[in-house]
Amino acid sequence: MxxxxxxxxxxxxxxxxxxxxxxxxxxxxxxxxxxxxxxxxxxxxxxxxxxxxxxxxxxxxxxxxxxxxxxxxxxxxxxxxxxxxxxxxxxxxxxxxxxxxxxxxxxxxxxxxxxxxxxxxxxxxxxxxxxxxxxxxxxxxxxxxxxxxxxxxxxxxxxxxxxxxxxxxxxxxxxxxxxxxxxxxxxxxxxxxxxxxxxxLIYSTIRTDQDTQRLSIPTRIGVRHPKLSQVIQMMEGNIEDPMSPADLAEEVGMSTRQLERLFRRYLNRSPKRYYMELRLQKARNLLMQTDMSVINVALACGFASPSHFSKCYRSHYHTTPYRERGTQGLPGGAPARLSI
The missing domain is CATH 3.40.50.880 (Class I glutamine amidotransferase (GATase) domain)
Incomplete structure (x- = not known):
């Protein structure tokens, strides 16, 4: 100073x-x-x-x-x-x-x-x-x-x-x-x-209560494409009741095939895979931050059955939802990882 x-x-x-x-x-x-x-x-x-x-x-x-x-x-x-x-x-x-x-x-x-x-x-x-x-x-x-x-x-x-x-x-x-x-x-x-x-404080940009805490979608994914950002925003807003690729494509005025190409080109994965990763990330947050049952976590993240949820979770995180919660070492899966 x-x-x-x-x-x-x-x-x-x-x-x-x-x-x-x-x-x-x-x-x-x-x-x-x-x-x-x-x-x-x-x-x-x-x-x-x-x-x-x-x-x-x-x-x-x-x-x-x-x-x-x-x-x-x-x-x-x-x-x-x-x-x-x-x-x-x-x-x-x-x-x-x-x-x-x-x-x-x-x-x-x-x-x-x-x-x-x-x-x-x-x-x-x-x-x-x-x-x-x-x-x-x-x-x-x-x-x-x-x-x-x-x-x-x-x-x-x-x-x-x-x-x-x-x-x-x-x-x-x-x-x-x-x-x-x-x-x-x-x-x-x-x-x-x-x-x-x-x-x-060398604090050159003072934010107000109107500013949001996360980076914009284009900044987060490193891609500036308006339709891609719009689709990802819809995905993030519809986790419990996922939208189909066809519905997502229709909302932004393109075909399902065009949507597939868009995701492959910029994110190197299909829309379905990207959507699944978003849902599983939310599921992991709920498992680690709440005492919700695994069944209710599955439903909150758009999975119709616990078995399907467990299979997808294990494929992505190499452990089951039950074991993920068990690693916290607390009854009911009390959260351990909160905040920075």
């Missing part, structure tokens, strides 16, 4: 600092946490004032370990906080296991007292598990969306980078925490300060 940061428009003196309580779940993701706390530190530095304060909280009140093994000393346990505090739940891998009864009860208690509560990365799972996102718009890392949708039907899940629905905030993980905090800083102290903080 430069020793002489660009000065933001002066802020009225005596501004009351806002306090953030970062609730660090076991094996939380460092990137999302750092992306939230660093903009606050920089805002204080470039403004020359203590605009924000923060404390680190966690069950037990001693240390919390993130997914890369680094340990953080906590300032507090699950103690009562101030009514105006903002709680940000930092999640990561194994978030179901990390979301203990004590965490859920604490979140519910502070929500009843009026606190703003948010979830960073898979922290949205803990907030939803406490029932605090029912009827609210929210987001979570794209890898976790399938399981989240199945478990929390009352939540209006989006694919946005971040969502602020009243006093419930959620982010998609990764660098999306930066976007959320820049939004908060701009609302509190103006766009000029937020832009100055972004400059200090």
């Amino acid at each position: 430069s020793n002489l940061p660009r000065k933001a428009t002066p802020i009225a003196k005596e501004a009351t600092p806002r306090r953030f309580v970062f609730l660090l779940l076991d094996r939380f993701t460092m990137l999302s946490f750092a992306g939230a706390i660093e903009p606050l530190r920089i805002a204080n530095r470039v403004s020359g004032q203590e605009l924000y304060r923060w404390v680190l909280a966690g069950e037990g009140g001693e240390y919390a370990t993130c997914s890369n093994g680094a340990a953080f000393k906590l300032d507090m346990g699950l103690d009562e906080i101030e009514r105006d505090d903002i709680v940000l739940v930092c999640g990561g891998v194994d978030v179901q296991k990390a979301t203990t009864r004590g965490i859920i009860n604490w979140l519910r208690r502070e929500a009843r007292r009026g606190a703003t509560i948010g979830g960073l990365c898979t922290g949205a799972y803990a907030v939803a598990k406490a029932g605090l996102l029912d009827g609210k718009k929210a987001t979570i890392h794209w890898e976790n969306q399938d399981g989240f949708l199945e478990e929390f039907e009352a939540v209006k899940l989006t694919k946005s980078v971040f969502v602020m629905d009243g006093n419930r905030w959620t982010t998609a993980g990764g660098t999306s925490s930066i976007d959320l905090m820049l939004k908060v800083i701009a609302a509190d102290h103006g766009e000029d300060l937020a832009n100055t903080v972004a400059d200090q």
